[in-house]
Amino acid sequence: QVQLVESGGGVVQPGRSLRLSCAASGFAFRTYSIHWVRQAPGKGLEWVAVVGDDGEAKVYADSVKGRFAISKDFSANTVTLQMNSLRTEDTAVYYCAREGQWSKWYLDFWGRGTLVSVSS
Amino acid sequence: ETVLTQTPGTLSLSPGERVTLSCRASQSVRRSYLAWYQHKPGQAPRLLMYDASTRATGIPDRFSGSGSGTDFTLTISRLEPEDFAVFFCQQYGNSPVTFGQGTRLEMK
Numbered sequence: 001q002v003q004l005v006e007s008g009g010g011v012v013q014p015g016r017s018l019r020l021s022c023a024a025s026g027f028a029f030r031t032y033s034i035h036w037v038r039q040a041p042g043k044g045l046e047w048v049a050v051v052g053d054d055g056e057a058k059v060y061a062d063s064v065k066g067r068f069a070i071s072k073d074f075s076a077n078t079v080t081l082q083m084n085s086l087r088t089e090d091t092a093v094y095y096c097a098r099e100g101q102w103s104k105w106y107l108d109f110w111g112r113g114t115l116v117s118v119s120s
Numbered sequence: 121e122t123v124l125t126q127t128p129g130t131l132s133l134s135p136g137e138r139v140t141l142s143c144r145a146s147q148s149v150r151r152s153y154l155a156w157y158q159h160k161p162g163q164a165p166r167l168l169m170y171d172a173s174t175r176a177t178g179i180p181d182r183f184s185g186s187g188s189g190t191d192f193t194l195t196i197s198r199l200e201p202e203d204f205a206v207f208f209c210q211q212y213g214n215s216p217v218t219f220g221q222g223t224r225l226e227m228k
Contacts, residue, residue, distance in 0.1 A: 004164070037219075045208060045219035061216060100170060105212035106155040108176060110164040 002026040002109045004034075004096050009114030012086055020114060022079040022096030027109075029072075033057075033099035034079040035107060036070065038092035038116075046092075050099070051079060064090075086118045122147050122211050124220035132228045135199050141223045143209035145190040153213030156185055156194045159222075160205045168207075169194065201227070 008020040022034065036048040048068065049060045055072035069082040079096055093115050097107035123146040133139055143154065152172040159165040167176040169185035172192055182197045196203055208222040 044221040045210070047217040047219070095165070097165075100155075100167075104153060104170070105217050106153070106167065106170040106210065107157075107165075108167045108170075110166075112162065112164045 002098065004098065004109055004111035006094060006096050006111045006114040009094065009116045011117045011119060013120050014086060014088055014118055016086055017082070017084045018086060018116060020081040020083065020094055020096075020116070022081075022111060024077045024079065024096075024098070027098070029077045030054075030074060033103070034072070035097045035099060035105070036079075036081050036094060037097055037107070037110075038090075038094045039113075040089070040092040043092075048094070049081065050105070083116070086116075088118050090116060091118045092116060121216055122149065122214045122218050124209055124211060124218055126207075126209060126220035126223045128223060129221070130224045130226060132226045133199055134228045135201050137199050139196050139199060139225065141194045141207055141225075143187075143192045143194070143220050145192070145211055147214065148189045149192075149211045150213030152188045152192075153211060154185075154187065154192050155210045155212065157208050157210065158203075158205045159208065165208075199225075 003025045005023045035050045039045050049070040051070045067085045093113040095113045097110040100106040100108045125144045127142045154172045156169040157165045173185045184195045204227045206222045209220040
């Protein structure tokens, strides 16, 4: 069955970096785009970034553009979110999710999330 | 960006009841590209509906979605104990993708 498992969350100081991973299994990894979505404490969900099925196309939310980088590792069936210059407002649970069919940006499978806390 | 407002914020109902959740967009959602998700604590969110009214694979037919333009609804015809959770909507017709704040459905 389709599984997405996030890892790499933790506590980090403002200005530092953190790398999140999303391990994918149970589907043809090469044929799906993968998204990251986050939820800050007490807030709604916020879309963060997407990487295309071929690993080339990448789109970011304005709030993370220039600081975060998304990538696909086809040898490990993993999507990585490299987060640099972290800010306190980046504190959130980060979810990875598989994009739906026909390049529509609904998300048909999600992971359980990993918590990132940015604090001094 | 398209702001999605979900009402009510919290609902307390009993199994067997019918419920309709609302998701209103600040501008028209292109092609009715709206999805609904169910989220229980500690679990992965689950896709219920996409394209406003298409049930995702494996979703029971007591769930139905409707709407277009700026007004969308998710209806659960007869609540089962496992349905109680947070429900949130997402629009993917306009850039950027945005989500509603969620409606918490509690068991009375």
